[in-house]
Amino acid sequence: MNPEAFKTFIIKKKGFIPEPQTLGEHLRNRRLVLGLRQEDVAEQFGTLREVYERWERDEREPVVSEWPGILSFLGYYPAPEKSVADLVLKARRCQGADQKRLANSIGVIHQQLRRWEHGSEIPDQNAMHCLVRMARLPGACP
Known part of the structure:
Protein backbone atom coordinates (compact mmCIF):
# COMPACT_ATOMS: atom_id res chain seq x y z
CA MET A 1 0.00 0.00 0.00
CA ASN A 2 1.47 3.37 -0.96
CA PRO A 3 1.87 6.03 1.76
CA GLU A 4 -1.00 8.23 0.49
CA ALA A 5 -3.43 5.30 0.36
CA PHE A 6 -2.34 4.26 3.85
CA LYS A 7 -2.95 7.79 5.18
CA THR A 8 -6.41 7.81 3.59
CA PHE A 9 -7.18 4.42 5.15
CA ILE A 10 -6.11 5.60 8.61
CA ILE A 11 -8.10 8.84 8.35
CA LYS A 12 -11.28 6.96 7.39
CA LYS A 13 -10.71 4.42 10.15
CA LYS A 14 -10.44 7.22 12.73
CA GLY A 15 -13.84 8.64 11.81
CA PHE A 16 -13.37 11.09 8.95
CA ILE A 17 -16.81 12.39 7.91
CA PRO A 18 -17.05 12.95 4.13
CA GLU A 19 -19.73 15.65 4.35
CA PRO A 20 -19.40 17.36 7.74
CA GLN A 21 -22.48 19.22 8.96
CA THR A 22 -21.44 20.62 12.34
CA LEU A 23 -18.50 22.70 13.50
CA GLY A 24 -17.28 19.73 15.53
CA GLU A 25 -17.25 17.49 12.47
CA HIS A 26 -15.32 20.10 10.47
CA LEU A 27 -12.76 20.48 13.28
CA ARG A 28 -12.33 16.73 13.67
CA ASN A 29 -11.87 16.20 9.93
CA ARG A 30 -9.24 18.94 9.70
CA ARG A 31 -7.37 17.58 12.72
CA LEU A 32 -7.37 14.06 11.26
CA VAL A 33 -6.16 15.25 7.86
CA LEU A 34 -3.30 17.13 9.55
CA GLY A 35 -2.48 14.13 11.74
CA LEU A 36 -2.78 16.14 14.95
CA ARG A 37 -3.96 15.17 18.41
CA GLN A 38 -6.67 17.12 20.22
CA GLU A 39 -4.00 18.40 22.60
CA ASP A 40 -2.02 19.81 19.67
CA VAL A 41 -4.99 21.70 18.26
CA ALA A 42 -6.06 22.97 21.68
CA GLU A 43 -2.55 24.33 22.19
CA GLN A 44 -2.71 26.13 18.83
CA PHE A 45 -5.95 27.79 19.95
CA GLY A 46 -4.58 28.59 23.40
CA THR A 47 -7.35 26.65 25.09
CA LEU A 48 -7.65 23.54 27.21
CA ARG A 49 -7.87 20.11 25.59
CA GLU A 50 -11.18 19.54 27.38
CA VAL A 51 -12.64 22.70 25.83
CA TYR A 52 -11.48 21.67 22.36
CA GLU A 53 -12.95 18.17 22.87
CA ARG A 54 -16.32 19.75 23.64
CA TRP A 55 -16.12 21.74 20.40
CA GLU A 56 -15.41 18.54 18.45
CA ARG A 57 -18.30 16.75 20.13
CA ASP A 58 -20.57 19.78 19.52
CA GLU A 59 -21.20 20.06 23.26
CA ARG A 60 -19.93 23.65 23.46
CA GLU A 61 -19.99 26.52 20.99
CA PRO A 62 -16.80 28.61 20.85
CA VAL A 63 -17.15 32.22 21.99
CA VAL A 64 -16.91 34.77 19.20
CA SER A 65 -13.35 35.80 20.10
CA GLU A 66 -12.19 32.21 19.46
CA TRP A 67 -13.56 32.10 15.92
CA PRO A 68 -10.71 33.82 14.01
CA GLY A 69 -8.33 31.07 15.15
Whole structure:
Protein backbone atom coordinates (compact mmCIF):
# COMPACT_ATOMS: atom_id res chain seq x y z
CA MET A 1 0.00 0.00 0.00
CA ASN A 2 1.47 3.37 -0.96
CA PRO A 3 1.87 6.03 1.76
CA GLU A 4 -1.00 8.23 0.49
CA ALA A 5 -3.43 5.30 0.36
CA PHE A 6 -2.34 4.26 3.85
CA LYS A 7 -2.95 7.79 5.18
CA THR A 8 -6.41 7.81 3.59
CA PHE A 9 -7.18 4.42 5.15
CA ILE A 10 -6.11 5.60 8.61
CA ILE A 11 -8.10 8.84 8.35
CA LYS A 12 -11.28 6.96 7.39
CA LYS A 13 -10.71 4.42 10.15
CA LYS A 14 -10.44 7.22 12.73
CA GLY A 15 -13.84 8.64 11.81
CA PHE A 16 -13.37 11.09 8.95
CA ILE A 17 -16.81 12.39 7.91
CA PRO A 18 -17.05 12.95 4.13
CA GLU A 19 -19.73 15.65 4.35
CA PRO A 20 -19.40 17.36 7.74
CA GLN A 21 -22.48 19.22 8.96
CA THR A 22 -21.44 20.62 12.34
CA LEU A 23 -18.50 22.70 13.50
CA GLY A 24 -17.28 19.73 15.53
CA GLU A 25 -17.25 17.49 12.47
CA HIS A 26 -15.32 20.10 10.47
CA LEU A 27 -12.76 20.48 13.28
CA ARG A 28 -12.33 16.73 13.67
CA ASN A 29 -11.87 16.20 9.93
CA ARG A 30 -9.24 18.94 9.70
CA ARG A 31 -7.37 17.58 12.72
CA LEU A 32 -7.37 14.06 11.26
CA VAL A 33 -6.16 15.25 7.86
CA LEU A 34 -3.30 17.13 9.55
CA GLY A 35 -2.48 14.13 11.74
CA LEU A 36 -2.78 16.14 14.95
CA ARG A 37 -3.96 15.17 18.41
CA GLN A 38 -6.67 17.12 20.22
CA GLU A 39 -4.00 18.40 22.60
CA ASP A 40 -2.02 19.81 19.67
CA VAL A 41 -4.99 21.70 18.26
CA ALA A 42 -6.06 22.97 21.68
CA GLU A 43 -2.55 24.33 22.19
CA GLN A 44 -2.71 26.13 18.83
CA PHE A 45 -5.95 27.79 19.95
CA GLY A 46 -4.58 28.59 23.40
CA THR A 47 -7.35 26.65 25.09
CA LEU A 48 -7.65 23.54 27.21
CA ARG A 49 -7.87 20.11 25.59
CA GLU A 50 -11.18 19.54 27.38
CA VAL A 51 -12.64 22.70 25.83
CA TYR A 52 -11.48 21.67 22.36
CA GLU A 53 -12.95 18.17 22.87
CA ARG A 54 -16.32 19.75 23.64
CA TRP A 55 -16.12 21.74 20.40
CA GLU A 56 -15.41 18.54 18.45
CA ARG A 57 -18.30 16.75 20.13
CA ASP A 58 -20.57 19.78 19.52
CA GLU A 59 -21.20 20.06 23.26
CA ARG A 60 -19.93 23.65 23.46
CA GLU A 61 -19.99 26.52 20.99
CA PRO A 62 -16.80 28.61 20.85
CA VAL A 63 -17.15 32.22 21.99
CA VAL A 64 -16.91 34.77 19.20
CA SER A 65 -13.35 35.80 20.10
CA GLU A 66 -12.19 32.21 19.46
CA TRP A 67 -13.56 32.10 15.92
CA PRO A 68 -10.71 33.82 14.01
CA GLY A 69 -8.33 31.07 15.15
CA ILE A 70 -10.84 28.37 14.25
CA LEU A 71 -11.38 29.85 10.78
CA SER A 72 -7.64 30.12 10.25
CA PHE A 73 -7.22 26.47 11.25
CA LEU A 74 -10.04 25.27 8.97
CA GLY A 75 -9.24 27.61 6.09
CA TYR A 76 -12.92 28.17 5.36
CA TYR A 77 -16.20 29.16 7.02
CA PRO A 78 -18.02 25.97 8.08
CA ALA A 79 -21.61 27.22 8.27
CA PRO A 80 -24.11 27.87 5.49
CA GLU A 81 -24.70 31.49 4.56
CA LYS A 82 -28.34 31.61 3.48
CA SER A 83 -29.47 34.99 4.74
CA VAL A 84 -28.36 38.46 5.75
CA ALA A 85 -28.56 37.30 9.37
CA ASP A 86 -26.03 34.55 8.54
CA LEU A 87 -23.76 37.15 6.91
CA VAL A 88 -23.86 39.32 10.06
CA LEU A 89 -22.93 36.34 12.24
CA LYS A 90 -20.17 35.36 9.83
CA ALA A 91 -18.78 38.92 9.93
CA ARG A 92 -18.77 38.87 13.74
CA ARG A 93 -17.04 35.49 13.81
CA CYS A 94 -14.44 36.46 11.19
CA GLN A 95 -13.64 39.61 13.14
CA GLY A 96 -13.87 37.91 16.55
CA ALA A 97 -16.17 40.76 17.57
CA ASP A 98 -19.21 41.00 19.77
CA GLN A 99 -22.25 42.87 18.45
CA LYS A 100 -21.24 46.16 20.03
CA ARG A 101 -17.72 46.15 18.60
CA LEU A 102 -18.84 45.18 15.10
CA ALA A 103 -21.64 47.77 15.19
CA ASN A 104 -19.13 50.47 16.17
CA SER A 105 -16.83 49.53 13.31
CA ILE A 106 -19.74 49.78 10.85
CA GLY A 107 -21.02 53.02 12.38
CA VAL A 108 -24.36 51.83 13.73
CA ILE A 109 -25.70 51.19 17.22
CA HIS A 110 -25.49 47.63 18.48
CA GLN A 111 -29.29 47.32 18.71
CA GLN A 112 -29.43 47.89 14.94
CA LEU A 113 -26.85 45.17 14.33
CA ARG A 114 -28.77 42.84 16.63
CA ARG A 115 -31.92 43.34 14.54
CA TRP A 116 -29.94 42.47 11.40
CA GLU A 117 -28.51 39.36 13.04
CA HIS A 118 -31.98 38.26 14.14
CA GLY A 119 -33.36 38.86 10.66
CA SER A 120 -35.94 41.45 11.70
CA GLU A 121 -34.34 44.21 9.57
CA ILE A 122 -32.11 44.43 6.51
CA PRO A 123 -28.95 46.61 6.45
CA ASP A 124 -28.69 49.47 3.97
CA GLN A 125 -26.31 49.22 1.01
CA ASN A 126 -23.35 50.87 2.78
CA ALA A 127 -23.67 48.64 5.85
CA MET A 128 -24.06 45.58 3.62
CA HIS A 129 -20.82 46.47 1.83
CA CYS A 130 -19.04 46.71 5.20
CA LEU A 131 -20.48 43.39 6.35
CA VAL A 132 -19.37 41.61 3.19
CA ARG A 133 -15.86 43.02 3.60
CA MET A 134 -15.73 42.04 7.29
CA ALA A 135 -17.04 38.54 6.57
CA ARG A 136 -13.85 37.60 4.74
CA LEU A 137 -11.68 35.02 6.39
CA PRO A 138 -8.90 36.22 8.70
CA GLY A 139 -5.95 37.44 6.69
CA ALA A 140 -8.05 37.99 3.57
CA CYS A 141 -8.36 41.73 4.20
CA PRO A 142 -5.38 44.11 4.23
